Amino acid sequence: MKKMINLIIILGILLVGFGCTDVAVKTDPKCENLTEDDLIGTHLEGDIAWAKTWCYSNLAEETGELGYCEKIRDHIDKETYNEEDIQAEVDSCYEDVARALGDSSICDKIQLAYIKDDCYYYMATDTYNEGLCSKISTTMRRGECIRNI
DSSP: OHHHHHHHHHHHHHHHHHOSSSSOOOOOHHHHTOOGGGGTTSTTTTOHHHHHHHHHHHHHHHHOOTHHHHHGGGGSOTTTSOHHHHHHHHHHHHHHHHHHHTOGGGGGGOOSHHHHHHHHHHHHHHHTOGGGGGGOSSHHHHHHHHHTO
8 A cells, every 4th residue: 555655656756747737837035036236236126026027938948848837827917917918028038938948839920920929930040941931920920031041
């Protein structure tokens, strides 16, 4: 019986650790514990919400962990910004990670078409991969992509 319980616990850890969901939200004490005092003298002084958003975006880019991009949603002022603006911040984070890792498959996770198109455009032109241009949804941007390779 004890072996069965241990097996269930290990399976649970594996399922959570390797993610049954598309992208697991990740937190980091470095970002969560930012205070107004930490921002004094920086371009983010007085805006703790954007500082945390910026922090998570940078962590995602540095580590390649997409879950940090999803954490951005928790720190954007939902009274000021609509859902599309919030999604644009998350999608821009995905684009930054895709470019940092050179992994165009991350562009597939982007929901807003104009940011997804930008992601494929820059991945195609950064890697000289004309095939990625075909994933761009607008004809004009797709043509621009092909011309710039």
